[in-house]
Amino acid sequence: MVVPAGQALFGFVSSKDRWVTANFKETQLASIKPGQKVTVEVDAVSGKKFQGEVDSIGSATGSTFTLLPPDNSTGNFTKVVQRVPVKIKLLNLTPADINRLADGLSAVVSVRVHLD
Numbered sequence: 001m002v003v004p005a006g007q008a009l010f011g012f013v014s015s016k017d018r019w020v021t022a023n024f025k026e027t028q029l030a031s032i033k034p035g036q037k038v039t040v041e042v043d044a045v046s047g048k049k050f051q052g053e054v055d056s057i058g059s060a061t062g063s064t065f066t067l068l069p070p071d072n073s074t075g076n077f078t079k080v081v082q083r084v085p086v087k088i089k090l091l092n093l094t095p096a097d098i099n100r101l102a103d104g105l106s107a108v109v110s111v112r113v114h115l116d
Helices: 026-031 096-100
Strands: 017-026 037-042 049-057 082-089 107-111
Touching: 017 026, 017 049, 017 107, 026 082, 037 082
Parallel strands: none
Antiparallel strands: 017 082, 037 049, 037 107, 049 082
16 A cells, blocks of 8 residues: 555544534534534433533535545536534543543534523
């Protein structure tokens, strides 16, 4: 296998940092901004709600980087709502939380868009 110059082969992640990449519909992005408070529930850690904040909003939809992007050579067009990755930084994690939050777990993310 030949790897072109500049191609990432692997990455390093600090053992103290945890985040969630949530794929929101493009129609929801108008009400999502960096710094907003977020509640995250992880399926593997039942009964606990993690607090976080929106760190960043992706600059492209998920379909942009798919292995086989859709081909519209027939001229037919069906509008499909795209999904955009939003990075949610988890806050105030204990060492036990860090050990339980493994890469790839399923989560439910709620972004607080209205002030009470």
